[in-house]
Amino acid sequence: MADALLIIDMQTGLYDGPEKPFERERVLDTINQLIQRARAAHAPIFVARHTGPAGSPIAAGSPFWQLWPALDVDAARDQLFDKTRPSCFLGTDLAQQLHAAQVKQLVIAGMKTQFCIDTTCRVAVELGFGVVLPEDAHTCMDTPALKAEAIIEHHNATLAGAFGQRVKAAEVSF
Template sequence: MIKNSALLIIDVQEAMFSKDTPAHNGDECLEKIKRLAEKARRKGIPIIYVQHQSSEENDPLEEGSPGWEIHSSIKPEKEDWIIAKETPNAFYKTKLHSELKKMGIVHLVICGVSTEMCVDTTCRSAYSLGYDVILVKDAHTTWDSPHLNAQQIIEHHNKVLSSWFVELQAAEDINFDFSESQINSEVTE
């Protein structure tokens, strides 16, 4: 087992799964992320929660509000990391990159919300920083847009991101037993 891997869970917060504006296949996505976290814990793989926070009053993700909380179905445990962010990029103006480097992490398994914003941006940034990235193709979600429905957005981003930036794997296929040959990144400063 390779200990230089981590599970990165992006913006899986209560507001993202509200009854008023539920994410596409939200319950299914939450269940897959929960199982991924359980597998990671059994293997001793670090879990990093990225938590979007808004400074705007009455924003559903306003820091400290009920919607801002990590979703109750996947609550972090004491050994897990929580990284706060204010933009779609989990690396921009956060401690994520420096914390991953301290832990010797070079391989990231990414899942979360929302496909075309924070998941996409973070995958591209991770690749640009030299991380090997697996995007869990069935454990990220979003909402319908005026131009595409959520499933089309997810499929489109899986295709685009896998053409250059990530390897795609289904949640059930991820076991966190990466071989040395799969870890070939050199993470940049």
């Protein structure tokens, strides 16, 4: 089964905004380790940027829209794409690109757990892709209702089984 790494919304406006993501430095390091393992295995890497409308803080090309500089992404070889919805598939050609690359399974990492990670895991399964969710490679911010740590644990538990295989990032191989 051919695997690909999908990194979601690791952008300046989310990673370094006024509300900092839970364990952001550890999660960034974990994602960079996944990138290195994917590269070593010649697995394709897809990188989504959430894109807001013109004039919004995360409009295409704006400072907050940019990928976080310490994310080890190489625009010359990795597949960067923009999305406007929580799903990485809606309104993008991601599914077509994955099929063209003969990808059968996605390793999904990034931000934010309860929105784009959750939605993309669910839609990927509906589209016939296998999903591997490294439980320690996605993050979000605290909300008034729940702390980020609880949101992450809840989604790890909810998505495991029906929507993907829950693993530690160190266990992921491409």
